Structure formats: structure tokens, C-alpha cells
Amino acid sequence: MKTLEIFISGYAKLPSGTTAEELYKVVAVGVIVDKYSGKIIDTDCSLVTSVAKEHVKKLLVGKDLNDFHDIEKAILDTYYGSAKKALISSVKKCHEKYKQIVDNKVVDDYI
16 A cells, blocks of 8 residues: 655644743644545644643544544543644644645645
8 A cells, every 4th residue: 555654734823821822822733644544643742741742642643634523522522721722723724734735736834
């Protein structure tokens, strides 16, 4: 089976008053995904604590970037940090970029 690992990132504004917002202003999520299957191979994010980063990694690795609703549900069901909405938005942007890539459309780095 053909594979090609690609890197995609998504960003979203963090809620004001959080530690992460004070440090970064946005949450960044980066994923390495198999272009042909949509499977997330690895990920990292700019959340502040290592436990939050590790939790997000466990949520995303192995998931199918084509199935955003499954990913969103996993975040909604298990992540109760202040950055929840920003995290979902960042992953959604990764999903949207991925769809553009597989549809052979120009990727807009500002979506």
C-alpha cells in the first residue's frame, strides 16, 4: 500500500486569562498524517503542560483525519482544560487543510 507522510498544522486563539494564552496567544496543533489514508501518525501541540500535550497525543494518534467528528467527540468527552474550544478549532483547521490537499486544491495557510 502506498504511503506518504505529510505535516499539517492548525492554529486557534486561546481564551484570555489562561497560562497558555499568556505564553503563546494561540494553540498550535501539528500532525504528521498519511496522505493516502488520513491516519494520524504523530502529533504535538503548544499546550503548556506535558500531561496536556501527552493527553492530546493519545487522543489523536491513530485517528483518521478524514473523520473530524470522531476526533471532536474524543476531545469533548475527555479534555476539560480551558483550551478545549481552541484545541478543537486547531484540529479542525488541520482537517480542512488535509481535505484541500487530498482534493488537490491550493492549501490556504490562513484558514
